Every structure is written in C-alpha cells, then in structure tokens.
Amino acid sequence: MKIALLGYGRMGKEIEKIALQRGHEIVIKSSGKETYDITEADVAIDFSIPLSAYKNISNCINNNIPVISGTTGWLDKYNDIVSLCNQKNGAFIYASNFSxxxxxxxxxxxxxxxxxxxxxxxxxxxxxxxxxxxxxxxxxxxxxxxxxxxxxxxxxxxxxxxxxxxxxxxxxxxxxxxxxxxxxxxxxxxxxxxxxxxxxAHNRKGFALGAVVAAEWLVGKTGVFTMKDVLNIG
Structure with a gap:
C-alpha cells in the first residue's frame, strides 16, 4: 500500500515507522510547504495542523484518494467534508484518537x-x-x-x-x-x-498503529466511517 503522510511531525514519523514495519511504502511526506501529486498514493493519513487539515482532506477526496485524519481543531468544517465525501463517493475517517x-x-x-x-x-x-x-x-x-x-x-x-x-x-x-x-x-x-x-498513553505507538490499521481498512471502501466501524465495537 502506498501511503501519503500529510503532516510529517512527531506523529507522522511514528506512523512512518509502523507503516514500514507492516510492509507499506511512504510515497509522500508533506510538512505543509511541499508540492506533491496526491494521486501517487493509495491512501492518505492526515496528521497536520488545523489550518491545513480541511485543504488536505478536500484535495484527497476530490482526487478519489481515501483519507483518514487525526488532526483536531478544524471540526467546524467537518460537515462540509462529509457532504463532499458523499458527493464524490469518497472514503473518509476522522477520529479524535486512533488508539x-x-x-x-x-x-x-x-x-x-x-x-x-x-x-x-x-x-x-x-x-x-x-x-x-x-x-x-x-x-x-x-x-x-x-x-x-x-x-x-x-x-x-x-x-x-x-x-x-x-x-x-x-x-x-x-x-x-x-x-x-x-x-x-x-x-x-x-x-x-x-x-x-x-x-x-505511554507513547505514540498506539496512535500510530491505529492510524495505519484504519488506513488499511479504508482502502477499497466508500463512505464516511469512524473507528467503531474499523474496530467493530459498540
């Protein structure tokens, strides 16, 4: 699976480690300043900043790339993303915590x-x-x-x-x-x-593992989901 990391801070680097251990490839690492072609990826994982999250997620959905986001602080626009995802038949998961x-x-x-x-x-x-x-x-x-x-x-x-x-x-x-x-x-x-x-939480590994598992689960699906769907709980 080819993964785009949108946000390459401490969480992005931890996700990279887990993804590589699970046999995936990181094709995009963006800290917000780089230009990239999101269509190179099979799935995107957004752990950016509130000001960037909406743009990152919209770009993925508009280009038919499944995207999961763990960025908080942008949820005033969450319903807009849900509408866009349904309109474009995209695939999206937001979780305040992927652990x-x-x-x-x-x-x-x-x-x-x-x-x-x-x-x-x-x-x-x-x-x-x-x-x-x-x-x-x-x-x-x-x-x-x-x-x-x-x-x-x-x-x-x-x-x-x-x-x-x-x-x-x-x-x-x-x-x-x-x-x-x-x-x-x-x-x-x-x-x-x-x-x-x-x-x-003792470290960030649990967050990173959950994010990669969610990305693996989302590929090939259509709709707006939560971690309850991924983990089949509740």
Missing amino acids: LGVNIFFELNNQLAKMMDTLEEYNVSIEEIHHIKKLDAPSGTAITLAEGIIENSKEINEWSLLPETKDNAVPITAVRTPEVPGTHTISYDSEIDSIEIKHT
Missing part, C-alpha cells in the same frame, strides 16, 4: 455515563493532560468524551473549558506539560465518594 485503547475507553465512558445519569449526587468532570506542543485545547479526545457524556445524560447539554463554567455543562480542565503523550480522566464526585476512569 485501540482509547476507543475502548470511549465505550466505557458511554456506559458509565448511562449508569450515572440517574444519580444526582454526582458531578462529572474531565481532565486532559498533553505535551506543551499540542496546539488545541481541549483535546479532540476530551471533546469526544464530553460528547459521549452529553449523549447519555438528560441534564448535561454542553461542555465548557475551565476556568469558564456553565450550568448543565461538563467542565474540562486542559493541562499542558512537557513530554506527555496524552492522559484523560473522567471523574464523578459526590460528598460520599468518587468514581474515576482513566486512560494513560
């Missing part, structure tokens, strides 16, 4: 939210910790977790990034500290006790 462990964590979060919804004594909150070079806050993973809580709650209808607070919102704390790949914690606190679930 298998995180996607299992998403499902645990959904189930816990359902169970906690009737217990008014508990207040839910999210904390995410990432490296200082991460550009967006809160993380896309934290937003996905918040959306899972919202979907399974009768009272909570949005999220807020602290120090901003809102009624009926999931408060999210975003911490930036050196050399942390990603830690996400969901807490339900009451006067009596606390319940907590947590995912800690």
Whole structure:
C-alpha cells in the first residue's frame, strides 16, 4: 500500500515507522510547504495542523484518494467534508484518537455515563493532560468524551473549558506539560465518594498503529466511517 503522510511531525514519523514495519511504502511526506501529486498514493493519513487539515482532506477526496485524519481543531468544517465525501463517493475517517485503547475507553465512558445519569449526587468532570506542543485545547479526545457524556445524560447539554463554567455543562480542565503523550480522566464526585476512569498513553505507538490499521481498512471502501466501524465495537 502506498501511503501519503500529510503532516510529517512527531506523529507522522511514528506512523512512518509502523507503516514500514507492516510492509507499506511512504510515497509522500508533506510538512505543509511541499508540492506533491496526491494521486501517487493509495491512501492518505492526515496528521497536520488545523489550518491545513480541511485543504488536505478536500484535495484527497476530490482526487478519489481515501483519507483518514487525526488532526483536531478544524471540526467546524467537518460537515462540509462529509457532504463532499458523499458527493464524490469518497472514503473518509476522522477520529479524535486512533488508539485501540482509547476507543475502548470511549465505550466505557458511554456506559458509565448511562449508569450515572440517574444519580444526582454526582458531578462529572474531565481532565486532559498533553505535551506543551499540542496546539488545541481541549483535546479532540476530551471533546469526544464530553460528547459521549452529553449523549447519555438528560441534564448535561454542553461542555465548557475551565476556568469558564456553565450550568448543565461538563467542565474540562486542559493541562499542558512537557513530554506527555496524552492522559484523560473522567471523574464523578459526590460528598460520599468518587468514581474515576482513566486512560494513560505511554507513547505514540498506539496512535500510530491505529492510524495505519484504519488506513488499511479504508482502502477499497466508500463512505464516511469512524473507528467503531474499523474496530467493530459498540
């Protein structure tokens, strides 16, 4: 499989290692300044920056190249990409996090939210910790977790990034500290006790492997998919 890496930072380099180990070829490595012919690739993996993601993904879909994206911070245009993909009969996957462990964590979060919804004594909150070079806050993973809580709650209808607070919102704390790949914690606190679930990434290999597996799965398909489709969970 010939892969285009759109975004050749730390994640792009980690994806390259995994892809080569799995017998694939990297035909394009773009850091945003290079010119390239996307049709040289069988599939594209976008881990660029928010300002570049929409252009990268659109270019792939317009040229009939399946594309997966793990770039966060551009989702105000997500519905536009979905419309374009359906119009062009393209193939597209967006995930805030491609890690298998995180996607299992998403499902645990959904189930816990359902169970906690009737217990008014508990207040839910999210904390995410990432490296200082991460550009967006809160993380896309934290937003996905918040959306899972919202979907399974009768009272909570949005999220807020602290120090901003809102009624009926999931408060999210975003911490930036050196050399942390990603830690996400969901807490339900009451006067009596606390319940907590947590995912800690030890390195970027899990994200990279999931991205390559998703790219392998997407080739030959048509439509807009998620990691639930790739991993057949939920």
